[in-house]
Amino acid sequence: MKLRLLATVALFCTVAPAFAAGSSKDPGTEQMRMDRTFERLGNQFIQEGRTDGMSIAVVKDGKAHFYNFGTTTRGKVQPPTEKSVYEIGSISKIFTSLVLAHAVEEGRIGLQDDIRRYLPGDYPNLAWEGTPVRIVDLANTTSGLPDNLPNPFPQGKVDPDKAPFIALEAMKGFAPDQVYEELKAAKLGAKPGTKPQHSNLAADLLGRILEKVYGEPYEALIARYVEKPFGMASGTGRSRAADEVNGYNKRQVAMPRLYERAFLMAGGLRYSTTDMAKFLGAELAATDPAIRLSQQPVWGDTDEAATSLNWNLNKTVDGKLRLRMSGSTFGCSSYIEMYPELGYGIVLLANRPGETQNEMQELATHAMEEIWGKPPALAAFENALQAGNYQDVTRIATEVRRQHPELHLTEQYINLWGYRLLREDKPKQALGLFRYNAEQWPQSWNAFDSLAEAYEKLGDKPQAIANYRKSLELDPTNQNGAYHLKKLLAR
Incomplete structure (x- = not known):
């Protein structure tokens, strides 16, 4: 079974700097290679039918570069731009976690706090043999909580093209505090802090807890701690509906937009690549303590796989730290990754859900290799594998590491x-x-x-x-x- 990202945050105290798209077109320059690579890979992505429209923002050394492909609406020539707005799905979770990092830095909440301290009523079920669900467990994907509660998704055999519309109608009928009533009967799937698993409920509860801690709605907190400091436009509400792309499933059926607050804190934010480039730039600069806290591993080992506050962390094949996350809604997919040591980050947004987020990850990986070259350790490993017909890979890896100890x-x-x-x-x-x-x-x-x-x-x-x-x-x-x-x- 193919391992997927755990569908896996920054702040300046002052206004984030503006990022201007690079303009160097001199042959042989890094900028030229970048432009050629993304233009080819992006057009190929559209031609292969992986999505109808896609927008990419790349941040390198503080400068943003934008690439757009396809159309925002099937059957029409409406190319997306860096102003086109997409639903970012679970990437919303790292925005929620950034607010959490600020709350921790301000002494309003502790990562090790039992979440029941902030919930209305009694929840003896939110502990596993005496181990409670902590605030940090909500943000590092190890809460053990169910994925969705209340669960809006229809059970049994349902036309997949209609299921999102049914789920959306169910969300509209949720009472504001219904989650707390159903939470009293919820069962943990694992001991908190031990096993990563996707949970929209965990992110929703974290957002609700932050609202209680600050006495303000989630929308105001995102604006104060993320959007305004970075110079981003609003990612909530319908104020930019005219700029939003239309989303489609893999059968090219138009999907509904997701505005319901029941999903907001876990996956309901929406931004353009202009917005996300500013976010990436601030993340890479990491000048604020809250940003640095949000990027620190709190579960696992970065040599294999780790999680910070909703960022997934690991090392590349040549040992460089990588932070990444992806998301999907009814009609959109998103993927984001950054390499602090390289001063490089990328975000890809598409109007197709599901597997598209994993395919965009592969595009990002291919682009890295084409622009900056394949790491010598990987090239040596690939050559040795081919020479040995992929037999006895353990021995081959050991031999390659003698010349390339950085092979990871x-x-x-x-x-x-x-x-x-x-x-x-x-x-x-x-x-x-x-x-x-x-x-x-x-x-x-x-x-x-x-x-x-x-x-x-x-x-x-x-x-x-x-x-x-x-x-x-x-x-x-x-x-x-x-x-x-x-x-x-x-x-």
Whole structure:
């Protein structure tokens, strides 16, 4: 099963500086390479039907560069611009977490506080064998709380083109305090602080708690601590509806815009690339203590995977720190990443939901390699893998590290690489990478699940069954493994 981002914040005390688009077109310059790369990759993205419209903002060394592709409305020639507004989905969570960081810096709240201290009523269920859900757990994805509460999404078989409209109508019917009533019966899925899992409810509760702490609505807090300091336009309400793109699902069906407050704090903000470039610039500068706090890891290990306050952190294949997050709504997708050591960040916004956020991540990765070149450690590793036909990857990695000690391989990086090979119809090569993951991370259910998929692709039924069983031993809740195992045993 392909690992995805946990669909995974800044502030100046004064007005953020303006970012002017670069204008250098001299052959051979970094700017020229950047322009050529994004123009080619962006146009290809549209031509392959991955989205109808897409806007990209790149910030490098304090300057912003903008690229726009496709159309904001199907069937019309309406190219997006850096002023076009998109729903940013779960990237909203890092905005909420930035307000939290300010509250911590101001002494209004503590990251280790039991969340029940700020909730109305009694919630003995919000603890796991004496371990309570803490404020930090709401912001680092380890709360153990359900994903959505109340849950607006229809159950059972429903036309996928109609499901978003049904969910939206359900949201409109939610009472303001309905979440608290349903929260009393909610069950934690894991011990708080131990297992990352997506939860819109966690972000919603965090926003509600911040409203209580400050005695002000969420919209006012976002304006005070994010939008006004950075010079961003408002990301709430309908004031910029005329600039909003129209969103479509993968079957090109028009999707509804998401204005309901029930989803606002978890994924309801909307911005243009002009806004997001200012946000990225402030994040990279990190001149405010609240920004720095929001970027510090509070769960996990950055050598493999970690989480700060709703940023996902890890290291690149050559050991550089990367912060990233993605999001999706009914009709839009977003992806953001930054590399503090390089002074570089990028945000991509599209009017297509779901898998598009992962595809934009791949575009960002390809752009990095084309603009600044493939890291020597990765080039050496790829050459050695090809020479050895992807066999005995553990030995190959050890040998490459003798010349390139900076080579940094994570489970997720290898996992995504393996799935790219599967899509390219190279299952034997993918198998070698998945074997490496199972050897290096023997307690990872996902490593064995992916290994089983490769064996299944190759027609090796006994090995596929054995590895799906191993994956389910490590995580009995692995639905993908259970489904494939049942299918294989029935043959």
